[in-house]
Amino acid sequence: MLRQVFRAGETYALPPDISEQQARRVWIDVPVETFVMTGSGGEILGTYYLKVNHPGPGSHVCNCGYVVAAEARGQGVGRALGSHSLREAKERGFRAMQFNLVVSTNVVALRLWKKLGFRTIGTVPGAFNSPKYGYVDAFVMYRELT
Amino acid sequence: MLRQVFRAGETYALPPDISEQQARRVWIDVPVETFVMTGSGGEILGTYYLKVNHPGPGSHVCNCGYVVAAEARGQGVGRALGSHSLREAKERGFRAMQFNLVVSTNVVALRLWKKLGFRTIGTVPGAFNSPKYGYVDAFVMYRELT
Numbered sequence: 001m002l003r004q005v006f007r008a009g010e011t012y013a014l015p016p017d018i019s020e021q022q023a024r025r026v027w028i029d030v031p032v033e034t035f036v037m038t039g040s041g042g043e044i045l046g047t048y049y050l051k052v053n054h055p056g057p058g059s060h061v062c063n064c065g066y067v068v069a070a071e072a073r074g075q076g077v078g079r080a081l082g083s084h085s086l087r088e089a090k091e092r093g094f095r096a097m098q099f100n101l102v103v104s105t106n107v108v109a110l111r112l113w114k115k116l117g118f119r120t121i122g123t124v125p126g127a128f129n130s131p132k133y134g135y136v137d138a139f140v141m142y143r144e145l146t
Numbered sequence: 147m148l149r150q151v152f153r154a155g156e157t158y159a160l161p162p163d164i165s166e167q168q169a170r171r172v173w174i175d176v177p178v179e180t181f182v183m184t185g186s187g188g189e190i191l192g193t194y195y196l197k198v199n200h201p202g203p204g205s206h207v208c209n210c211g212y213v214v215a216a217e218a219r220g221q222g223v224g225r226a227l228g229s230h231s232l233r234e235a236k237e238r239g240f241r242a243m244q245f246n247l248v249v250s251t252n253v254v255a256l257r258l259w260k261k262l263g264f265r266t267i268g269t270v271p272g273a274f275n276s277p278k279y280g281y282v283d284a285f286v287m288y289r290e291l292t
Contacts, residue, residue: 056155056160061273121268124288129203140268140270
């Protein structure tokens with residue numbers, strides 16, 4: 001599920017040829033916690049990680065990354081993962097959640113994060129080199145957890 | 147030199163109790179390159195690292211971190227390091243330089259980055275927990291390398 005998304009290279013700033021070992025490191029080893037959402041038949045619908053965005057004096061702000069299985073799109077999985085992550089982050093005492101690089105062409109994600117109360121606090125010009133669109137802007141998005 | 151700055155915890159989002167090994171990782175192992183500026187007597191005046199800010203589709207944007215020795219402040223060392231880093235980054239083919247977390251109380255750095263052509267492209271509310279000032283904003287700063 002992760003491989004498909006990372007290989008496409010349209011939403012995550014990770015090497016498209018990332019190895020399984022590297023992907024495990026990014027998605028499981030480095031984060032504080034990683035969650036998986038399963039369907040009624042036990043199939044994996046999506047996953048997200050929760051991590052500290054910056055250590056030390058920045059460690060009250062968390063960061064998450066989400067992937068929804070291709071077969072499960074358009075069914076509210078992203079929204080369920082997002083809501084879950086906000087609760088989990090708050091419970092762990094984080095004061096805010098920050099996304100450092102939301103690709104401007106990722107309209108589904110942008111719409112969802114706005115619905116969930118995130119606001120755009122910065123725009124990085126041409127931050128993302130999209131295989132499909134070339135250099136496109138990326139947004140820094142932020143939400144307090146109060 | 148690094149220990150003093152990291153221990154103070156006023157400018158870098160790193161654990162103030164960072165070990166030498168962790169500090170070496172952050173400053174030397176992870177970056178593409180690390181530079182040291184020395185004075186006429188061989189004394190270290192300052193240092194900076196140059197690294198990729200985000201891998202894969204984000205790898206055309208670099209990031210740097212700078213530290214000036216306490217004894218060498220106010221002598222243009224920061225400016226020399228900054229200018230050097232912009233040249234080095236451009237030579238390596240980076241298209242832009244981004245600082246993810248410039249603490250708003252770090253007025254010396256803010257003034258310098260503006261002089262060197264950086265602009266503030268985002269403000270993260272309360273992003274940095276300063277021992278002296280509590281939760282203060284941090285800026286995302288950015289400069290094209292064209």
